[in-house]
Amino acid sequence: MNTERKGFMKQLNINTVSAGTLAAIFGCTGPALIIIGGAADGGLTHEQMISWLFAVYFFGGLLGIYLALKYRQPIAGAYSIPGAVLVAGALSQFSLNEMAGAYFVAGVIVFILGITKTIGKIMNWIPVPIVMGMIVGAMIRFGTGMITSIEKAPLIAGAAVFVYLLSVRFIKVIPPILTSFFVSVILVAIMNEFQFQEQQSSFILPQILMPTFSLEAIVSVSLPLAFLVIGAENAQATGVLMAQGYKPPVNVMTILSGIGGMVTSFFGGHNANIAGPMTAICASEEAGRNKEGRYASVVVNGILFSLFGLLAGIVVPFVTALPSVLVGTVAGLAMISVLVNSLQSAFSDSKFQVGAFFALIIGMSGISFFNISSPFWALVGGVFVSLLIEPHHFQNEHDNGFELPEKMDHAISKTS
Known part of the structure; x- marks a missing residue:
């Protein structure tokens, strides 16, 4: 244990x-506002909204800490942003x-x-270009929101x-998004643009719910949410990790994501x-050239994340005090690499291009059928x-799903 602790401290x-x-600034600003806005539109009380935030941030943070320390890989935990959009509606x-x-x-x-x-087979069957097209479509609003x-x-x-942009060009020590955020916060403070509302800042205990089961809710919410957790979050994270040379524990990631969903539901x-x-x-070069650390x-x-969840009742008023234009800009800047990489993955190959295009535009459309939002339909x-029109791209199992499926099989077998 002491050796592990010393090894971890060396990587800080x-x-x-x-x-x-x-990653925490990004996750605790724009995505949190999706939950806050969705809770308000859905008629939830302030206490229920705080409990929602507690669940996804506290347990999501613990999930990431466990996986990172267990497997020494940058596997972050949080919650599905497209899923938050889905359930908010x-x-x-x-x-x-x-x-x-x-x-x-x-x-x-x-x-x-x-x-x-079975997750390995599913992940290999869903073409990466289509998954990435959906991700771009669902998250492109972060980019357009910046503009x-x-x-x-x-x-x-x-x-x-x-x-x-100046930081990207001239500053190599501090990540440019961090410099941009802090300079912008100082500017907002100088201009007195913080938008504090008459909202009490106090510690609020999370509320425990007893789930009740409705067939309509299961069809409308459970199926698409489960699909988004696997097809969007886990798929993107697995692809990113493998692209960086890691061998992610695919099955373990999926199992813990399922347990996390069951726990947060209460x-x-x-x-x-x-x-x-x-x-x-966290897996990008901004986290250092040493991939092992x-x-x-x-x-x-x-x-x-876990502290944000625990103290949501205290810190939410400060988060909501940030001008929406600043949050929108920072979220867009933080998503640049994700959107660019997803676009490259979606359209760099000659396969599944039409399917990826439809996934992109359906995700961008914001449509909703049967209470199921656009990410699922994408x-x-x-x-x-x-x-329908590119069936030959599915014929060779090595030409669909993630690249290098042999590595995927190896990762699965190691965690079985």
Whole structure:
């Protein structure tokens, strides 16, 4: 234990701490506002909203810490951002107890897919270009939000982007997004643009719910949520890790994501699973050139996430005080690498291009059928289109799913 602790301490440096902090800043601002806004639109009380935040951040943070220390890989835990969008739209259709039941069932589905080892086959069957097209479509609003923020507040948002670009060009020690964020916060403070509301800041205990099970809620929420956890978050995180040369424990990641979903359901949280964007940030070169030590950035991120969840009632008013234009700009800047990498993965190959395109535009459309939002339909539509007009791309198992499936099989066999 002492040896492990010393090994971890050696990996704590400006790069790992900055990358972990950056991932936490991203996760605790824009995505948190999705939950806060979704809770308000769904008619949840302040206490219920705080409980939701506690569940996904506290248990998501613990999940990342465990996996990072156990496997020495930058596997971050949080929650599904597209999943938050999905369930936010369904809150007005079902009671919170029914939603909790749907979250629990989604966790069971993910857990079964991991424990039965079928997840490897599913991950290899879903073409990466379609998954990445969906991710871009679902998250492109972070990029466009950065541009619209400049239109709304040219000085604040423009300064954030300008400092980021200058930092990329001239500053090599501190991650540019971190420099951009802190300079922007100072500018906001000077301009007195913090938007504090009459909202009490106090410690609030999370509320425990007893899930009730509704067939309609299970069909509308559980199935698409489970699919998003696997097809978006786990798929993206696994692809990112393998692209960086890691051998992620695929089945273990899936099993723990399922357990996380079941646990958070009792607090009104939609899931706690492997986080695609945060894993991408912590596994990138911003976490240091030494790939063996990048897992330390996930531990930093997990600690900050768990603290945010525990103290949500206290810190949420400060998070909501940040001008939305600043949050939108920072979120867009933080997503640049994720969006660029996803676009490259979606359209760099000649296979599944039409399916990936349909996944992209369906994800961007924001459509919703049967209370199921666009990320799910983007995956379904993309796969359907490719099966219809690109069936030959599915014929060779080594040409679909993740690249180098032999590595995937090796990772699965090591964690069986």
